[in-house]
Amino acid sequence: MSESAHLRFFPYEEPYPNQREAMDRVANALDRGQDVLFEGAPGTGKTLSALVPALEHAREHDRTVVITTNVHQQMRQFVEDARAITRTEPIQAVVFKGKSSMCHIGVDYQECQTLRDATRSVVETEGDRRELEQRQRELLAESREGDASAAEAREAVMEELDEIEDELDEMEDATVCERYYNNLTRDTDAFFEWLFDDVRTPDDVYDYAEERDLCGYELLKEGMEGVDLVVCNYHHLLDPNIREQFFRWIDRDPSEIITVFDEAHNVEDAARDHASRELTERTLDAALEELAEADDSRADAAENVIRAFRDALVETYDESLGFGAREAVGDDWEDVTVANEDRRDDLTLAFLERYEGRGIDTETELAVQLGGALDEEYERRYRDGETESRKECQVLQAARFVEAWMDEGAELGQYPIVSVRRDAGTDEVYGRVELYTCIPRAVTSELFDEVAASVLMSATLRPFDVTREVLGVENAAELAYEMAYPEENRRTFAVDTPPLFASERDDEETQATVADTLRDAIRFTPGNTLVFFPSYAEAERYDDILGGTGSLADPDLGTRYLDGPDVDTEEIRRTFVDAEDATLFTSLWGTLAEGVSFDGDDARTVVVVGVPYPHLSDRMEAVQDAYGRAFSDTGRARDPGWTYAVEVPTIRKTRQAIGRVIRGPDDYGVRILADRRYTSADMGKYSVRGAFPPEEREELLDLPPEKLKFAMLNFYTDHDAYHGPPPEP
Template sequence: MSETAGYMRFFPYEQPYENQRDAMDRIHNALVRGQDVLFEGACGTGKTLSSLVPALEVAREQDKTVVITTNVHQQMRQFVAEAREITREEQIRAVVFKGKASMCHIDVGYEECQALRDNTRALVDAERDRDQLERRQRELLAESQDGDGSAAEARSAVMDELESIEDEIDDLEEQNVCTHYRNNLTEETDEFFGWLFEDVRTPADIYAYADERDLCGYELLKEGLEGVDLVVCNYHHLLDSTIREQFFRWLGRDPEDVIAVFDEAHNVEDAAREHATRTCSERTFDSALDELEDVDDSRAADAANVLEAFRDALVETYEDAFGFGHREQIGEDWQDVPIANADRRDDLTLAFLQRYSGQGIDDDLEAATTLGQRLDEEYEEAYRSGESATRTECQTLQAAAFVSAWMNEGAKQGLYPVVSVRRDAGTDEIYGRAELYTCLPRQVTGRLFEEVYATVLMSATLQPFDVTEDVLGLEEPVTMAYGLQFPEENRRTYAVETPALFASERDDPAVQEAVASAICDAVRFTPGNTLAFFPNYAEAARYASRLEQADLESTVYLDEPGVAVEDLRTTFVDDDDAVLLTSLWGTLAEGVSFDGEDARTVLVVGVPYPHLDDRAEAVQDAYDAAFDGTQTGWRYAVEIPTVRKTRQALGRVLRSPEDVGVRALLDRRYSREAKAELGKYSVNGTFPHEEREELIDIDPEKLKFAMLNFYTDHDAYAGEPPTP
């Protein structure tokens, strides 16, 4: 790559890393051709700039907009920092976009905001028309006083129109309006846009600026989106098809004029499922039926007939699923009640068909939908006119849309019908919801990748690339992978051959003793802090208890579910001899850095497969069917995501070229030696080749000696090294 490559004008530092040079060149070439890119890069690769710099160059040359998106808050902050550095070198117009909920000054919902915005604009437009008519009537008055007879007649018509618009303004002023948005429309806002593009402003910056001036920062930001070079946003702005359509409209761009860059792209699979999944609660059906009782419309009876049948079928389905003592065990979190059947429609649909009686489900749903649309329009008008202080959402319309989707799409490949139940903390009442769970994320992402000009998906854990292509629906992307660029002599990665922590073996005292002993050795021989990840919080708590009973000088910290972790993390990194135990599926396993001496050693204990419930089985079955393989489902849905999470956890330490540390996988299933013996239970082969090459198989008894030698060679101990 030449130093004078055009895209280097967007590179804000003196020199790129060696692999960064190569990555930028390859990504630039791919984007020029409109190709998608899968880009795996370990910490230190400089992934953000490697993707952003060539994307900005192609966008500048081909008149496109770059949208970079993430679901990790820390990464959002890094994007802002990098964009600010770029603006110091090359002028770009960049904005950071967040949803209305986080930027609203009066805290109203989307529907209320939309009504307020329309009312306010109507009032301001009417006031402008009045002012124009006032000016015109004064001009005509002067002309008539000068003897122009036709001017007097014209002025009379203007005065009639003026009287009419005054009445309209009186009506509009009685309706709900937004003062902040009104100020947007009536005051000079050029100063805001000048300020906005002087630097890269965060949503918090924009909120504060607008709040001080009684403006609506969100609406101003939307106005400023058109024609920008770069937008930083959350996943849902691209993965939700409805939001994406609006978002591109605000950008003033067609989809083919957008280059999309996804950070932490290993999370896109789950995020796409979340955005595509539809749910409807029993309480929505109850509210819809209450709503219909007060409606004087011939369609109300038909609408209530079909919605009540579905609601009663939902209750019947979960009540029939309760075994002895099950009801008492229901908590405040949603718990699934499996209803799918291999050879026929699901239990809820069958119960609904059994309960329903009427002229026809489709006809009744059509009546419910059209009536719901009418009611929704009435609620909109009531809020606009000021008759209602809040914008009511039509429950009938929501329930009818869901039942229609359930009946029309519930049997399609890749959709899994499920019922869930929970207990209301206030009333102790148990209620349920129906859900159409999307098993195949490519049903969401495939369309997106087809629409936009090109995408770059980057992460430290995207391999194996062929699986990512299949799962997300990518067609022949350019792929590239770069391992850790930090000195190899500064790290060791061990596959410690402790007993395999199969779920059936975890309660075995001998297994626990062997695993706890290896953890204790790792903690004792770490000159500083140790991070330990477990398959779940229960296992973390089990071994935290064992470590507290051991003769350890290190402080033991335990991350627990439902407890804010930031204070715990801060306390841990401030310590200089501690171990923090957490779940690999918690918030510390990715997107959080433990730099320098924050943590020296990281352990992954066991192979942390997720809880394999019926929903997970449905995903496996969907992958088996979609990709025609009996083991494809397990590999795509369970094994590869689990190893990716493991690799993410290992990446929490060794964050700079100067860092020295040990990464250890405690479970025989990680070792090369046990691969032949364990067969399909081995996960060694699931790691990328270059990472397998770094894995050193080691007996648990030898781990402390290996760590002692490694850290001693790097003069890492502050005083005398510990004695084995």
């Protein structure tokens, strides 16, 4: 039987188990015009399983593959895989980052746009001058040979030249980007030869351009046209405005794009962040200052709207901050409740009460118009060199937000939020208003509808029906591959420790049982132990109970490392994996729970303590309520709001965490879920065992806490893992 055509893009000698089948199934789905939901355990080779058939399909149909992730380590893996592919089947690949990480002069996006336009105008005008100068020289030669019409034409050209010179004189003070000027005026063919000679990272491009006084970001944009593969971050696809420009740079219609999302279980939260909008009290104050200086008939109408909204914001959070609450406000944003079940939110009601004008809709539209005019004027001043920086129009930002707040704030899935924080410089408390998007499919379904096809892949994408409904994926092929490595090389224990409900975490007996379980897990691990907790605070609590970070008071527990929100995670990870018989305590909601491999001796045992539900907040309750209403007809036995918004994301996080070990066919280790809710005990609605995929449920072995050490001893002894005599129970 002949080999599948897409295997020409497979860069290695032999596919992993299941990988050949996965590639064939992805290829068939793409040929049928289907999206793909693809869950694969470590060892499936998900990236190449999706990328290889996608590249073949794109080559066959003149399309471009865009592969994206929000995990830095995965971005590096994409580059390695793309480089391997180019040595098998040459492709043109570009790795793209945002302007802020590639700008040589440190200006923001809008300022860059203005600089670029001004620079291009100067270069184009200089080009016009050169053409006219060449033309006048030709006409001069013709007139000297006796051509009277040439002399007359030359006079007209000279008049045009004078006008061009005047334009250039006026442009002399214009603000331009010297690096972009060099892009436009130098021969840059060598860059593109270098770019496609291999797969270059954004850092490679930056260094190349830095050495040659060029703008690497703009060069990279020019090099994206019609390429085979683009590697990028989520926001290039999930932000509708950025996506439109991004596809334009690739010079592809959306229907000519195949998107591949890695770690696709994160798309939900990322899309929600991109869809949400916010406005601070500082921006409202700045907008009012702009209006005070504006000589425009629309300024009074704009002030009516913006001042009333600003004062309503202050009134709303002032009333929510009870006695002593203002003094307790810290440097981080803290939400205050403003939503109501039976009417519009408190901020909107305060705004309507304070507003005095000719009509909110009318005056808001006038404010948007004025903001647009001011924004254009700021751009002209910067372009013409009248200002050293490109001023952002605060009126335009404020007016557009108020317009969206009033038009969309009461829609299903839109949740109004007011937050406060303390200014570290002035010590003043100020506010922020946010239109929080609870249901992300408003963003994602449009993307999946407009592109040719999408592959969403993750080790924890199931249940597929939840993924389909939350993201708005239609007509999808579904692929799921369990771990293909030998089952005898792993054990997954559900340990019957007391359930760590929030109300029980301070119970001394519960803490003692959990601490003893952790002590046994660490002692009987021949190597490093990785422990995930529901929060950094819980990690710190149990580190203290066991003796403190780095303590050697109990030599059987080795050295412990404590991760935290203010810790350099990459540094502590490196220190941990370089150590022997060490333990790392961290949060499951931190950055080490996914996208990071702990291969072989890096971590032999992984422990998840408790069921790490996200912190209950107004936002989480709003998402839960929105999902409950949006998916009430799905037929699920449990409340769909709880299932979609809380339980499924939490179990995905747990599965990601235990997937940090057993990363290869020869690897071995123990995964421990320490909480009664993971066991087969009847915990009613609190049981979570049923939320795991069937094959993972079958591997869960229930153990009482006191039996864990014996089970671990037997497993690791069978693998001859202990260096010297094993520990004694």
